[in-house]
Amino acid sequence: MDEVNVLAASYLLRRSQVRRRAKRRRFWVHPILRRRLQHGEFHHLVQELRLDDGRFQRYFRLTRAQFDVLLARVGARVSRMDTNYRRAIPAAERLSICLRFLATGDSFRTIANSFRVGTSTASIIVSDVASAIWDVLVEDYMAVPTAEDWRCIAEGFQERWNFPLCCGAVDGKHVVLRAPRNSGSMFHNYKGTFSIVLLAVVDAQRCFRVIDVGGYGRTSDGGILANSAFGRALRNGTLQLPADRLLPGAEHRGPQPHVFVGDEAFPLRKNLMRPFPGRTLPRDRRVYNYRLSRARLVVENAFGILASQWRMYWRPMELQPEFVEKCVKATCVLHNFIQKSNSASAIRGPPDGDVEPLPGLGRVAVNNSAREAIRVRETFAAYFSAEGAVPWQNNV
Structure with missing residues (x-):
């Protein structure tokens, strides 16, 4: 037994010496x-x-x-x-x-x-x-908006994008990374890559007002919204949105809530507008889809500016998700820092009528929505074809 212990001790000693030599720095x-x-x-x-x-x-x-x-x-x-x-x-x-x-x-x-x-x-x-x-x-540069901030954002959307009572455009962006170890399919998205999701609310000047970073790539934009602090506050009514107001020139339609605009990936709610589903739509619904698409362009533009400025988004990042989250948050707040520093260029918008609807509005999945949300969307659709009409919408 003593001989076995001696052999084991000598083996461990030689092994530690080999490791010490291997770790020795030149x-x-x-x-x-x-x-x-x-x-x-x-x-x-x-x-x-x-x-x-x-x-x-x-x-x-x-x-x-x-x-x-x-x-x-x-x-x-x-x-x-x-x-x-x-x-x-x-x-x-x-x-x-x-x-x-x-x-x-x-x-x-x-x-x-x-x-x-x-x-x-x-x-x-x-x-x-x-x-x-x-x-x-x-x-x-990205403080949590107050009721007064939301009101100013809504005024910006009405002035620049002809969408009243809109407090922001919502969308998600997949930030591609190498598959993390032992992560299974959690980060695998519908595009066939691995990613975390950047969910953002963008104002009329293409600045990020609220972001949520780190959602699993396999989760839909609607699921990311539901699990985010912003989504919970929107659902619970604790987002400090301004009180309901009348649409400009349409007092007979009554006070309407302030809303956010998103694509077909998001659910229809009282404070969250999405397009009408289907391809063969009446004129007023097609006009509504165009006007919503026009307002929602700001979030697509913001993501495009972000990726063109910070080219880390151009390639899969071989980093841990927690590290990627830090970099994404830094680039988003730097985006606002640059946009507000260059306020002269940030206030430029496309000429009226030159904006094309975003693709994909015809293929919208049906989901169950509350009656109040349906009523609000129908009110906006009627308003955009009557009192809130713009001269070029019939040509688009």
Whole structure:
């Protein structure tokens, strides 16, 4: 028995020595990384880009002024202290690494080689800075709307998109990622890819007002809405929507509730309008579907702008869903930050009559709806063909 114990002990000792040798690092800091200050992208290319605002904006998706404002907000949160062993990476460089990842979607190894930092260091920096961006900007650029905010949004939809009492357009976007380990079919969506869902409420200026990130790709947009905090508040009547109001020029129709507009994936509710189902529809219902489609374009446009600005959406992300959620939230609040900074360009809309209905309005599944919701939709349909008609709707 003693001989067996001795053999076992010697085996474990040899095994621990092999592991220790395997984990032994050749360098404390690789020589390539030591030359970060001399050859790193931030210390040379980025400083040269500051001399050309156009190239700087294409590189970071932010102008120099926007970058500096953002740095002033997040700098204190992402700064690290120097130690006796090494100097900390400055806050400006950490922000540059994060923005470059969001703007390109390149692998951490590629980003790390460009900025001359470790691959794991780049990953940690992106995670920390993305969280900091969300934390410091959300109160100013995506705060929970109040009743007065909803009223202002409704005025914007009426002025720009000719849809009164509309507090926002709702839709979902699939953010594609590599299949997480041991996740089964939870993230597998109807497009045949793996994803998490970004559910968003967008205002008339194409800014995100409410988002919900992290829903499983297999869940429908309606299911994501039902499980989200926004959906529960809408269902329970705790969303602080303004009181019912009269439609402009249609006092005889009585007060109507403020509503959100969505596509056929969402259920019909008193405060959530969706298209009429079917292909052969009466004229007033076809007009309603067009007007709803026209108002709903803002959420499609917002998703398009988001993906074109932050090209991490262009390829499947080989990251854990929790990491992807941080990046998605950061890009959404940065989208609002940029849109509101560029308010002059954000208020431009398409010329009247140039908007085509969104495809797919003819193939709508029937679902059971409350009588009140049906009444509200019928009232909007009648209004759009009478008092609320616009000159070009009959030509579309």
